[in-house]
Each structure stands twice: as structure tokens, then as C-alpha cells.
Amino acid sequence: MSKQTIALVGAPTDIGAGHRGASMGPEALRVAMIGERLRRRGFDVTDRGNLHGPLNPWQPPTDGYRHLPEVAAWNQAVHEGIYGELSQGRLPIMLGGDHCLAIGSVSAVARHCREQGRxxxxxxxxxxxxxxxxxxxxxxxxxxxxxxxxxGNGPAELTGIGGHVPAVEPKVFRQIGIRSVDDPEKKLVREAGMDVFDMRHIDEVGMKRTMEEALAGIDADTHLHVSFDVDFLDPSIAPGVGTTVRGGPNYREAQLCMEMIADTGRLGSLDIVELNPAYDKRNATAKLAVDLVESLFGKSTLIR
Structure with a gap:
């Protein structure tokens, strides 16, 4: 069997964020040697460089959305880039950029899964x-x-990316590490029936049981996509994000989370988003993210 080929796809924009700086995320991850570290793990890694999209105009919202045309343009580029890599049999890692870009990446993965019957x-x-x-x-x-x-809950310019509305059903998501939700949003999440494993759940049952629940039912026919927002981590270990929220997973909890995902052998695509070097200390958050991504791709502490 040939080596799994990983494609790094940069999306350097903070178009959907409230702070400038996530546009520097892809370069910070490259400086932290994401490609080299995955090559050392035996993967064939190709860096596709960066996608292109409009500059951030930094304007106030129009009809409740900031930068909607620019966000749509970036997500269309991400959708095409990620879908192209999946179609070629490669495992894409999107180097973000802010988390709005997951509209493009997840819709691309969903489209690929529909076509493959997975x-x-x-x-x-x-x-x-x-x-x-x-x-x-x-x-x-x-x-x-x-x-x-x-x-499917949003403006047509975004819900229609990939040509299938909705791109996914709420039941495909398992949200982990949640600890900051706006009040109107809580109602929407409950109505959607989303599976949310918040920090209280992790505190009560531990990361091991949380991950067993989140990964339950995954089989050989499942494509597993991980959308890793770096603000998932506690800001004491990951200061380099625009929207820090205290009380996130610590280093060991995050490692266990990644190792248990790796154990499934089903990881098919990954987003790394919201890394903001402007708030970081000597690229420490990018280095930590790369360390965790290595675990996601099978590095474990002991020989098992």
C-alpha cells in the first residue's frame, strides 16, 4: 500500500473574525514545521501553498453579517481546494484562517462523502x-x-456552497470542549438536537469517556473530519487565539482527545483554525497545535 498523501492547503484570512491576525495562521503553522513533522511520521506531504481571496475590508455588519460577499468568496475557494484534494485521494489539512472557512471545507467533505456513498x-x-x-x-x-x-441556517451565499442545502445534518456533528454560547444560540443548538460535549461534561466523566461517546458508531464506512479551533485549548497553554475562553482542556486532555481520534484510523480531513500569531508568545501556540496534530496522525507517548 502506498503512503497516505497529505495536502496542506493554506487559507490566510481573518475575514470572518472579530480580531485581525488569523490571516497569519498558515505561515505560523509552517514555521512550526507542520509539513516536516508529518513527513517524519511516514506521510507523503505536499504543501499546496495558499488559496487566494479578497482582502479584509474591516467594515461593520450589513443586515447582520460582516463581510458576507468576501466570506462567500473565500469559502468558495476553500470548497474547491479541499474538494479537489479529496477527489485526488489525498487527505487535506486546511491551515486557517478563521473558523468561517469550515463552511467551505466541511461542505467539500460532505460533497465527497455523498459521491462516495460514505x-x-x-x-x-x-x-x-x-x-x-x-x-x-x-x-x-x-x-x-x-x-x-x-x-442550512444562514444566507444563501453560504448555505448553498457545494450545491447541496443543507450541506450536512446537525446529527453529523459532535462538539467537544464547548464553554461559551450566546443565549439565542443555546436555543438554536437545542432545537437542532446537536450532540454537545461541553466542559462540564468533560469535567464530570473525563476526556476518555467523552471521546468514546463522540466516536461511537464510527466504522470502516465513515469519513471522520476534525475541525480544530485552537481556542478549544485552555488559553494558559494556547494564548495565540483571538477569542480566549478560560477553562478549556489542558495539555494531557487534548493529547488524549487526539490520540483517541487517531486510534479510530478513520481521520480523512482536518481544519486547523483561529490560530492568531498576533496574540501568541514566540509561536508557542502554533508549536502546540503541530504537536497535537502529530498525535492526531498517530504519535503516541508509549509503544502500544
């Missing part, structure tokens, strides 16, 4: 549920809305 499971590792809409958002920042848009 089931999709999305692990959403995040401090936030990202299920906001124009009605509930206090900011209009679209990085708080990708899950809602993917589930």
Missing part, C-alpha cells in the same frame, strides 16, 4: 458552538456561524 462524522473541537445567526449574533462575525450555515 457516512460523515464531524468532530468540532471548539470553545464555541458556532451556531449563531444574523438574528442572534452580537457582532455579525461569521466565524460564529459556520455550523449553522452548514446545517
Amino acid at each position: 457516512k460523515l462524522r464531524v468532530l468540532w473541537l471548539d470553545a464555541h458552538t458556532d451556531f449563531n445567526t444574523a438574528l442572534g449574533t452580537p457582532t455579525g462575525n461569521i466565524h460564529g456561524m459556520p455550523v449553522a450555515c452548514l446545517c
Whole structure:
């Protein structure tokens, strides 16, 4: 069997965020040697460079959305880029960029799964549920809305990316590490029946049981997509994000999470988003993210 080929796809924009700087995320991950570290693990890694899209105009919201045309353009580029890699049999890693870009990546993975007749499971590792809409958002920042848009709840420019509305059903998501949800959003998440493993759940039953629950039912016919928002991690270990929320998983919990995903052998695609070098200390958050990604691709502490 030939080596699995990984394709790194940069999406350098903070178009959907409330702080500037996530546009520098792809370069920070490259500086932290993401490609080299995965090559050392025996993968064939190709860096596709960066996708292109409009500059961030940094304008206030229009009708409840900030930068909607630009967000749509970036997500269309991401959709095509990620779908192209999957079609060639490669495992794409999107180097973000802010989390609005998951509209493009997850819709591409969903399209690929529909064509291949495979089931999709999305692990959403995040401090936030990202299920906001124009009605509930206090900011209009679209990085708080990708899950809602993917589930068909949002503007047509975003829900229609990939040509299938909704791109996915809420039941494909398992959200892990959640600890900050706006009040109107809570109602929407409950109504959608989303599986949310918040920090209280992790505190009560531990990361091991949480991951067993989140990974239950995955089989050989399942494509597993991980959308890793770096603000999933506790800010004491990962300061380099725009929206820090205290009380996230610590280093060991995050490692266990990644190792248990790796154990499934089903990882098919990955987003790394919301890394913001402007808030970081000597690229420490990028290095930590790369360390965790190595675990996601099978590095474990002991020989098992």
C-alpha cells in the first residue's frame, strides 16, 4: 500500500473574525514545521501553498453579517481546494484562517462523502458552538456561524456552497470542549438536537469517556473530519487565539482527545483554525497545535 498523501492547503484570512491576525495562521503553522513533522511520521506531504481571496475590508455588519460577499468568496475557494484534494485521494489539512472557512471545507467533505456513498462524522473541537445567526449574533462575525450555515441556517451565499442545502445534518456533528454560547444560540443548538460535549461534561466523566461517546458508531464506512479551533485549548497553554475562553482542556486532555481520534484510523480531513500569531508568545501556540496534530496522525507517548 502506498503512503497516505497529505495536502496542506493554506487559507490566510481573518475575514470572518472579530480580531485581525488569523490571516497569519498558515505561515505560523509552517514555521512550526507542520509539513516536516508529518513527513517524519511516514506521510507523503505536499504543501499546496495558499488559496487566494479578497482582502479584509474591516467594515461593520450589513443586515447582520460582516463581510458576507468576501466570506462567500473565500469559502468558495476553500470548497474547491479541499474538494479537489479529496477527489485526488489525498487527505487535506486546511491551515486557517478563521473558523468561517469550515463552511467551505466541511461542505467539500460532505460533497465527497455523498459521491462516495460514505457516512460523515464531524468532530468540532471548539470553545464555541458556532451556531449563531444574523438574528442572534452580537457582532455579525461569521466565524460564529459556520455550523449553522452548514446545517442550512444562514444566507444563501453560504448555505448553498457545494450545491447541496443543507450541506450536512446537525446529527453529523459532535462538539467537544464547548464553554461559551450566546443565549439565542443555546436555543438554536437545542432545537437542532446537536450532540454537545461541553466542559462540564468533560469535567464530570473525563476526556476518555467523552471521546468514546463522540466516536461511537464510527466504522470502516465513515469519513471522520476534525475541525480544530485552537481556542478549544485552555488559553494558559494556547494564548495565540483571538477569542480566549478560560477553562478549556489542558495539555494531557487534548493529547488524549487526539490520540483517541487517531486510534479510530478513520481521520480523512482536518481544519486547523483561529490560530492568531498576533496574540501568541514566540509561536508557542502554533508549536502546540503541530504537536497535537502529530498525535492526531498517530504519535503516541508509549509503544502500544
